[in-house]
Amino acid sequence: MKQLLILILLTIIFMPSFAQQVPAFGPLPTASQLAWHETEYYWFIHFGPNTFTDKEWGHGDEPEDIFNPTQLDCRQWARTARAAGAKGIIITAKHHDGFCLWPSKYSTHTVRESKWRNGKGDVVKELSLACKEYGLKFGVYLSPWDRNHPKYGTPAYNQVFVNMMTEIFKNYGLIWEFWWDGANGEGPNGKKQVYDWPLFRETVKKLSPNTVVFSDIGPQIRWVGNESGFAGTTNWNLLNVSGFTAGAGAPSTDTLNSGNIYGEKWIPAECDVSIRPGWFYHKEEDEKVKSPEALFNLYLKSAGRGSTLLLNVPPDRRGLINGYDSAALMGFRKLRENSFRQNLLANSSVAVKISGKGKRITSLTDGKQTTYEKVDSMSIQFKTATTINAIMLQEPIQMGQRIIKFRLLLQDKNGTTIKELTGTTVGRKRILSFPSVIASKIQVMIDDAKATPLISEVAAYHINEQLIEQ
Numbered sequence: 001m002k003q004l005l006i007l008i009l010l011t012i013i014f015m016p017s018f019a020q021q022v023p024a025f026g027p028l029p030t031a032s033q034l035a036w037h038e039t040e041y042y043w044f045i046h047f048g049p050n051t052f053t054d055k056e057w058g059h060g061d062e063p064e065d066i067f068n069p070t071q072l073d074c075r076q077w078a079r080t081a082r083a084a085g086a087k088g089i090i091i092t093a094k095h096h097d098g099f100c101l102w103p104s105k106y107s108t109h110t111v112r113e114s115k116w117r118n119g120k121g122d123v124v125k126e127l128s129l130a131c132k133e134y135g136l137k138f139g140v141y142l143s144p145w146d147r148n149h150p151k152y153g154t155p156a157y158n159q160v161f162v163n164m165m166t167e168i169f170k171n172y173g174l175i176w177e178f179w180w181d182g183a184n185g186e187g188p189n190g191k192k193q194v195y196d197w198p199l200f201r202e203t204v205k206k207l208s209p210n211t212v213v214f215s216d217i218g219p220q221i222r223w224v225g226n227e228s229g230f231a232g233t234t235n236w237n238l239l240n241v242s243g244f245t246a247g248a249g250a251p252s253t254d255t256l257n258s259g260n261i262y263g264e265k266w267i268p269a270e271c272d273v274s275i276r277p278g279w280f281y282h283k284e285e286d287e288k289v290k291s292p293e294a295l296f297n298l299y300l301k302s303a304g305r306g307s308t309l310l311l312n313v314p315p316d317r318r319g320l321i322n323g324y325d326s327a328a329l330m331g332f333r334k335l336r337e338n339s340f341r342q343n344l345l346a347n348s349s350v351a352v353k354i355s356g357k358g359k360r361i362t363s364l365t366d367g368k369q370t371t372y373e374k375v376d377s378m379s380i381q382f383k384t385a386t387t388i389n390a391i392m393l394q395e396p397i398q399m400g401q402r403i404i405k406f407r408l409l410l411q412d413k414n415g416t417t418i419k420e421l422t423g424t425t426v427g428r429k430r431i432l433s434f435p436s437v438i439a440s441k442i443q444v445m446i447d448d449a450k451a452t453p454l455i456s457e458v459a460a461y462h463i464n465e466q467l468i469e470q
Contacts (some may be wrong), residue, residue, distance in 0.1 A: 022374060025400035025451035027238055027266040033220055034398060036177070036212045037268065037428045039137060040303045042088035043081050044272060044312035047123070049099050050280040051317055058097030060147030060188060064113035067099065072116075072319025074123070078130035080321045081313075084329035085336065088137030090179055090310065093124050093168065095141075098148030102172075106163045109148040128172045139177035140168050144195050145184055153191025162203050169207040178204055180215040182223075182247030197245060216250035217241045218267040225256030229273025229309065230301035234424040237306065237401050238263025261404070261450075268427075271302035274312035275325055281314040289324045292331030293467060299336065300469045304392075306427025339463040343367060344386055345442075350458065351379040364458050372396040372456040378444040380458070385413065387462050389436040393444070394457040395426045402449045408432065409443035417443075426455075433468035 029037065049055075049062040051069075081089055093101050101123035103112035111121050124140070131138040144161055151157040169175055180200070186192055197215075204213055212220035222239055224231050236259030244251050259269065275295070276285045290298075295311070302309040313329065316322045345365045352359055354374040363371045364378070372395075391408055395401060408421040419437050423430060442460065446453040 022399065022452055022454065024398075025402060026262075027264065028400055029237070029266045029268075029397060030220070032210045032212050033266060033268065036221065037308070037397065039087045039308060041086055041299065041309045041311065042137065042139075043086045043090065044141070044274075044310050045077065045089055045091045045127075046095070046274075046279040046312055046314045047092060047319075048095050048101060048280070049097055050095065051314065054282050056278055056280060058095065058099070058147065060097045060109070062097060062099070064099070064109060065115045067111065067114045068116045069315070069317065069319025072121075072123070072126075072315075074126040074130040075133065076320055077127065077315065078134040078136055080326050080329065081136060082134045083333070084326075085333040086136070086311070088139060088176060089127065089131055090139035090141055090177055091124065091127050092141045092143075094143055094146070094164070096143050096145045096147055096181070096183055096185070098146040098152075100164070102167070104164055104167055106160050106167070107149060124168070124172055132173065137176035138173065139179060140172070140175055141179035141181065142168065143181045143183065144193065144200070145181065147185070147187055150188060152187030153189050153193050155194075157193055158196040158199060162199060165200070165203055166207060169204070169211075175208055175211050177221070178208075178211050178213045180213065180246060182216045182250060184247050195246075214270060215246040216256065217244050217246055218265065220267065221270050222259075222267045223250070223256055224269040224271045224307060225253035227272055227274075229271045229298040229311075231269050231271055231305040231307035232258035233305065234258045235269060235305045235307060235427060236261055236263060236425055237266055237268040237397065237427055239267040240264050241267065269307045270310050271298070271307050272310040272312065273298060274314070275328065276312075276314065279312055279314065281316045281322065283316075286322065286324045289328050292328055292335050295328065295332040296335045296339070296467050297470050299332075300431055300433060303429060304431035304469075306425060306429055335464075335467065339390070339467060340461060342461065343459040344382070344388060344462065345380055345458060345460045348380050348382075353377045354452075364455060367457065367459075369394060369396075369456050372399070372454045375444070375453050375455045376446055378442075378455065378458065380442045382440050385438050385440045386460075387436050387438050388460045389465065389468055390431060390433040390461040390463050391421075391442065392429060392431045392457070392459040392461070393426050393455060394429050396454050396456040397428050399454055400451065401425065401427055402451045403446060403453050404448040404450060406447060407445040409445065410437050410439040411441040411443060413440040415441065433463065435468065436462065436465060
């Protein structure tokens with residue numbers, strides 16, 4: 001009930017008082033998807049036998065006793081995530097090796113069979129409680145591929161997987177996001193599984209209708225088409241899914257990266273990437289953790305292109321977030337805070353034109369995103385010439401994604417354009433960064449849109465020159 005009330009409140013907040021003047025257009029996000037868009041940056045945690053074998057994909061024949069994190073502390077994970085500014089954590093409860101981080105009744109390859117905590121441990125439970133304590137959203141990754149389970153590769157396995165999902169949803173509180181990997185290889189009997197995706201989707205819908213589900217084609221969130229952490233410079237939140245399936249039957253990676261301009265469903269892209277070269281912890285990668293600057297660049301290419309950043313932070317063999325990772329993460333947070341602390345347009349008067357008619361408003365620069373305006377063009381005048389190198393635009397995506405093409409004209413005091421930038425999609429947030437210029441005026445021109453173009457917020461920043469998008 002609490003989750004439902006939150007979703008209703010979000011819908012009300014994002015619904016302007018004059019919504020009846022502009023009809024919604026095209027596929028629209030649900031309240032759950034709107035809430036997901038707002039998370040913007042959250043963590044993946046890859047953890048399991050691979051942590052102790054230095055493999056990336058386990059074979060499923062690893063002895064259960066190899067899993068033995070002697071200092072495991074999920075509260076430390078959650079505490080670090082919150083300190084880093086992340087808003088949630090998704091845990092690999094079962095990777096391709098089939099090892100379950102909870103004592104599943106439907107497997108004999110679980111923490112129950114390990115010597116960790118004398119077989120009484122439950123990583124999923126500990127993390128779900130830690131996320132609740134620290135105010136983080138909690139998500140679960142469950143790979144359908146299982147290289148250990150004897151029923152994998154037979155029709156009976158689909159029900160086994162449904163039973164495992166049911167355990168997760170019934171025993172571990174609210175699951176914010178559920179993650180399906182599309183990988184499909186051979187099991188211990190040498191056979192591949194024919195996944196019953198319709199059954200899987202219906203199971204989640206029945207057990208937890210407000211959970212957003214990720215796969216190559218949703219149904220709520222899609223893969224971005226790469227594991228490098230960037231969305232397309234054109235990024236539609238829409239996708240055509242008819243005739244496609246998760247895994248090998250998914251749309252091309254180019255399509256997943258950019259979406260479909262007239263896609264049939266609202267299925268936005270999520271950018272998954274690891275802070276290290278691998279997805280699981282490997283000591284030899286301690287010196288290869290991405291720098292704060294590299295993480296900031298990924299933020300610009302994910303959240304700054306209307307997507308979200310799902311950053312993998314793998315615990316080490318102790319069961320702790322390693323110091324190398326946490327140092328980079330705190331630096332990343334500092335860069336975000338310093339870069340976007342001061343909106344140089346805050347509460348500025350904006351001259352807006354639509355269909356040849358103009359007016360002046362301040363609602364697009366107040367940072368609240370609770371209203372929007374119909375916009376063919378916008379003009380913002382600085383009080384004095386100002387150095388800028390980043391501009392942010394936002395669309396009210398609850399009304400649909402509309403803008404196809406736009407231009408930004410940076411002008412001097414005489415109205416002469418000194419720099420012109422072009423862009424395509426906007427979506428929830430679009431950040432364009434560029435070498436610094438001293439401008440007296442910004443003109444935003446909407447050159448093409450699928451329906452009446454709408455803008456909910458505009459901002460300008462002067463970030464460290466070394467941080468502009470690479």
